[in-house]
Amino acid sequence: MAREVLQKNDPVFSDRTVPDAVRAHQHHEFGLPFVPVSPLWRSLRKVCNLHIFSSQKLDANQHLRRRKVEQLLATVRDSGRLGEAVDIGQAAFSAIVNLLSNSIFSVDLADSNAQSSLEFKKTVWSIMEEAGKPNLADYFPLLRKIDPQGIRRRMTVHFGKLLELFDRMYDQRLQLRKGKGFATTNDVLDTLIDITEGKTEELNRTQTIHLLKVLFVAGTDTISSTLEWAMAELLHSPEVLLKAKEELEKAIGKAKWVEESHVDRLPYLRAIIKETFRMHPAVPLLIPRKAGPNAEICGFTVPEGAQVLVNVWAIGRDPSVWEMPNSFMPERFLNSAIDVKGRDFELIPFGGGRRICPGLPLAIRMLHLMLGSLINCFDWKLEDGVTPENMNMEEKFGITLQKAKPLRAIPIPV
Numbered sequence: 001m002a003r004e005v006l007q008k009n010d011p012v013f014s015d016r017t018v019p020d021a022v023r024a025h026q027h028h029e030f031g032l033p034f035v036p037v038s039p040l041w042r043s044l045r046k047v048c049n050l051h052i053f054s055s056q057k058l059d060a061n062q063h064l065r066r067r068k069v070e071q072l073l074a075t076v077r078d079s080g081r082l083g084e085a086v087d088i089g090q091a092a093f094s095a096i097v098n099l100l101s102n103s104i105f106s107v108d109l110a111d112s113n114a115q116s117s118l119e120f121k122k123t124v125w126s127i128m129e130e131a132g133k134p135n136l137a138d139y140f141p142l143l144r145k146i147d148p149q150g151i152r153r154r155m156t157v158h159f160g161k162l163l164e165l166f167d168r169m170y171d172q173r174l175q176l177r178k179g180k181g182f183a184t185t186n187d188v189l190d191t192l193i194d195i196t197e198g199k200t201e202e203l204n205r206t207q208t209i210h211l212l213k214v215l216f217v218a219g220t221d222t223i224s225s226t227l228e229w230a231m232a233e234l235l236h237s238p239e240v241l242l243k244a245k246e247e248l249e250k251a252i253g254k255a256k257w258v259e260e261s262h263v264d265r266l267p268y269l270r271a272i273i274k275e276t277f278r279m280h281p282a283v284p285l286l287i288p289r290k291a292g293p294n295a296e297i298c299g300f301t302v303p304e305g306a307q308v309l310v311n312v313w314a315i316g317r318d319p320s321v322w323e324m325p326n327s328f329m330p331e332r333f334l335n336s337a338i339d340v341k342g343r344d345f346e347l348i349p350f351g352g353g354r355r356i357c358p359g360l361p362l363a364i365r366m367l368h369l370m371l372g373s374l375i376n377c378f379d380w381k382l383e384d385g386v387t388p389e390n391m392n393m394e395e396k397f398g399i400t401l402q403k404a405k406p407l408r409a410i411p412i413p414v
């Protein structure tokens, strides 16, 4: 059924329904996930594919990811020295915010322990949470004006904070570029300003600011909660963790951090990431699609305008597709060609078709680097009283799927 929607009938289902929540700041008119397939959508995707996530761009800024992973390991090492537990999701979140802000603005936006970083995470999670709440205004459009649950009102505040921040950074760069002797840094912001101010009319400033906001919102919580789930599953299944550590030691050496060039030699690590995506897809219902005219799936007519949700979470746990679906068994991917790139419909955490997640190549690189390094450089102990058997593995549902109880574990440097 997912294949019918995302591949076979892709053009008919490639627009999205617009939740009232994302009408805040007219985000649905400018922001990538919600604009309909149109010249603006093509321009935004082109900028992403060509200037941000192409293999060439990602290879060229590999050093940034390495540096951010090194900083993450240093913070974790400090906690280890003090015998303190690390909040894995929070630590990963700061690393990713900094990675994105370095690739985009050439600055660090998050300090792993700073209040500003916690604030930033709270804002991003509040956006995910509000966007995931059932909203009466979506089912009874007459209620939109009243916004009975206050969802759009709160979204206006959260969006406003991020838009203001990025607008300020855009302005600062414009001023800097006017200065004498300015040499372009070739970061994403410079590229976007070249496009926006270059009168190619491909993107205007408002669209660019919304794009920046989308990159941070869509890219941070998704990667950090996937990493947190992966670590939680490893601590929950010590035999899997041991096997992963053995592979790392053999392939790259004990206590070394993982480089992107190592990942080809780490099939078990890759299988762990796929298994995490199967059980804990970060966006469990994808981002809703909308049926166009004459939509038909498997012989059923779908009314024009209907909202179509693809339940990736259920596909990943379907017993007719997966053996022992509720067990974390990376081995199932060892001799399998199944990948997450939108062609194998039993595993589609990034969606599929023309609206597949453009951040996939960055997410995959980051997850391997961070997870591999965290388990190769440290042994991990659960906090007092928590054992692999009694760990809380419950989920918290927003538009993304988080761990209800944040994972905290004490690192012991190897």
Ligand code: HEM
Residues within 6 Å of the ligand: 006, 032, 033, 034, 045, 214, 215, 216, 218, 219, 220, 222, 223, 226, 281, 282, 283, 286, 287, 349, 350, 351, 352, 353, 354, 355, 356, 357, 358, 359, 360, 362, 363
């Ligand atoms: C574990 C990491 C991630 C997961 C699981 C994920 C998942 C998804 C999913 C399921 C969709 C909807 C696809 C569809 O409708 O078929 C999506 C769309 C999108 N994602 Fe991601 N994503 C991740 C990371 C990222 C990153 C790192 C970025 C950017 C920095 C990003 C940016 C976007 C954007 C802009 C869209 C909207 C695309 C469009 O509507 O054309 N994502 N993502």
